[in-house]
Amino acid sequence: MTTSQSGARERLYLFDTTLRDGAQTNGVDFTVADKLRVLALLDQLGVDYVEAGYPGANPTDTQLFSQEHPAKARVTAFGMTKRPGRSAANDPGIAALVGAKADAICFVAKASAYQVRVALETTKEENLASIRESVQAAEAAGREALVDCEHFFDGFKEDRDFALACARTAYEAGARWVVLCDTNGGTLPHEVEAIVSELVKVVPGDHVGIHAHNDTEQAVANSLAAVRAGARQIQGTLNGLGERCGNANLCSIIPTLLLKPDYSAHFDIGVSRAALADIANVSRTLDEMLNRAPDRHAPYVGESAFATKAGIHASAILKDPATYEHVPPEAVGNRRKLLVSDQAGKSNVLAELERLGVPVEKADPRISRLLDEVKTREALGYAYEAADASFALLARRILGSVPDFFDVERFSVNVERRFNSKGEMSTVAEAIVKVKVGEEVLISAAEGNGPVNALDVALRKDLGKYQPFISGLHLTDYRVRVLNGGTEAVTRVLIESADETGERWTTVGVSPNIIDASFEALIDSITWKLLKEGATA
């Protein structure tokens, strides 16, 4: 690996483009509020640059950059180099970039002779001029300039001199970073290493960045290969978010840089070990914000990243888990999951109960009962990993007791599609719920936009003396999964609820009948809320 000749540690910079390149993923849309939330998350993580958007290209980004957003990270605006045939001063794209309230501007430029000819329909000299004048415009406005050399690797293979000329022009014009982009994602790590080795003879490595895509499943390897060849900035996204096969995954790269000695012994990055211990949470938060199913098998941060069937070496693992784990799960805010051994299962359960604040003695024999109950139910489809409130209730029922706040004696949910009074086909959903609260019997009815919504509203409409406790309770997310498929299918419903304090919790229900499954999760949610409020039966 190319490192400083003195052996001194070097600084590696992380550039996050979740909010720009990541945002180009089909189905991903950030509002301004979303972007600010992600910016805060990234800032806390410790990345050096946050490419927050493309001002002028869409209303959200234009609005975002109309105000300053103080952050430790350098907030970066993305856009194109000056168009050929006009001056930088007369280029609206440049104007938008320079007018944006950002610390840095990242210009995307062509670095491929073919692209210059066919896509831009201009000359090589014009392209170099565009690069030069764009960088100068940024500097004149007091902004740090970066230049993304698009199609760099394909361009280098086709016309080496021109690709290098583009990079050098950017550097000589004063760009802080010249970023080599594998735009099509098809370059292989050994090619990246060879090409970057050539480039750093022309642009010093501490001014070179790498922007890889995952089209051969080697974006992480390509990023590290570039670093090995001398590059000192890595561009990527959280969870590898990005169109096609995604960008380089910072949630895989950051832990590798901090936990693998071949990198951690040579490089400093802006992410601290403490921030690293929160990265699993950062990853999950982004997925939840985008309503994307998390990748259970994601390296480091995935739910299953440290889950292994213990097999016949249970005792060996328990003696020294390090022999079966390449890094300690806690270092990345994850945890070990041993799926077979009762002994290990028990310590998982204890850890979870402690986390939930359920008082328990280690030696309590009922813990084994709880463990058995969890295993049995998980085989039926319950997912207690995700449903913390349902797990806590299950634990309290087995280890102690949960007050009988109310009892649903009956419910009826009806969905009917028929001609309405105007002669149009319409569908209505209604629910009736009969609840016993103490000695009181209450019947409530409600309509909803669907059967579950109707049932939810009816359940929470009148709980007698408990009504004040649940007034702030509302459903924030509803997830359905059909397990086993076919005729033995069961439906698992996960409901996330929140209350007036902003606190959130998740409950689960399982049944072949989706209404029943939803009912189970709703009841748990209400019960948890009452428990939380200290209501008494």
Place this chain on the structure above:
Amino acid sequence: MTTSQSGARERLYLFDTTLRDGAQTNGVDFTVADKLRVLALLDQLGVDYVEAGYPGANPTDTQLFSQEHPAKARVTAFGMTKRPGRSAANDPGIAALVGAKADAICFVAKASAYQVRVALETTKEENLASIRESVQAAEAAGREALVDCEHFFDGFKEDRDFALACARTAYEAGARWVVLCDTNGGTLPHEVEAIVSELVKVVPGDHVGIHAHNDTEQAVANSLAAVRAGARQIQGTLNGLGERCGNANLCSIIPTLLLKPDYSAHFDIGVSRAALADIANVSRTLDEMLNRAPDRHAPYVGESAFATKAGIHASAILKDPATYEHVPPEAVGNRRKLLVSDQAGKSNVLAELERLGVPVEKADPRISRLLDEVKTREALGYAYEAADASFALLARRILGSVPDFFDVERFSVNVERRFNSKGEMSTVAEAIVKVKVGEEVLISAAEGNGPVNALDVALRKDLGKYQPFISGLHLTDYRVRVLNGGTEAVTRVLIESADETGERWTTVGVSPNIIDASFEALIDSITWKLLKEGATA
């Protein structure tokens, strides 16, 4: 890269362990029938070895290996080397392996001094003897022997000589392949390349295999790094299936080997270009079999692998898509998706209609209408990529007509939870459907294990003169997704149906009301079946 000195092409071997290492993934279970189906798939693809299971370790695998399963691939049985302290002849594990009806046996052996001491609690010499005698036992039984050197890279870093001794012992005992396993998945590509380079001085590269795991997201890179250093067998799984973060993904590796000149110019593999053109289908088939949501962003084979927002270079892409794609999508059985340009959208739609056998003229102005309708509906949540029958019906309605087979004038679905006659709480689901078929009005009622099941049964109970046409129709899969979350949530339902011919089709429905969404998908399914049967209104 280390290649033959004469420049002659070399053979690279592919070893698939989807059915063994892949099967260890939590939630993945193969029946014997499933395994035979996957074996056929892999055989057709052209892998050289299929590690079909671990006879003696579980009933499924024991049963599988009790019979011969002819295949072009070498069917391989996995198991452990002889346990210390007993002879190979007296080792039940060896007996099970030798007794298995397989072409090859893959023994997993320790190659780490630490593992030998702590996990096996034996000596280095005993371990080497276990390797030697196990290989000899396989050979005596006329089987090809492979040895998986577990924890090889960690073992090499800790005690280089012992790791090499394990590998050499296996080779000298007659093993066809010595496979270096990165068991914890934490080794980096440059380390793999360096270590394999050392090993091939001791075991010839054409007897060396690599078995990588994806714990730093570099299993593919590690596999290729080993090949570059001289290894000639790659072990992996379809879709990177495997516990924790998965095994090396053959669906990423195979296309890379065939389509990237740095590999295709030097190596021959068992997978032909024709078989490669089916790999997206192979990937999808496995996911469907396991009821796993496919990874849309998977390299090469993912639904979005070649989907890009055209941006401002629509014209450039259309002139020469190759400039924006690292390989042609057709080469891997995938297709280009351009998401913005109307012109491009049109050619996608035309291609799909042709595929579905819907007769249409290219210049038909209604095609733009269909395109608009698709875009509008997809923005609402419809997913026509997945729901081919619903798309075909939509197309036929716009481009021509679909007969009015029947009309559902009304339905009512009721789910009720109450005390039954035995005093137990139970939930029942019923549906009533009022259908007009021609002049006939029919009312049917049905119960079901849930509201959608009840509605489905009621809908198909009596369709008058069409009843014979739909007698073989049944629901094979039901998938629900809640889009947008929160209060503006809509539910998207995908229903897969099949009939007596075994043919399958998928239909979609979208509504805030899950029953309504299911109803929409059910109606489309029945209508499609009637159309297919040539029923007339």
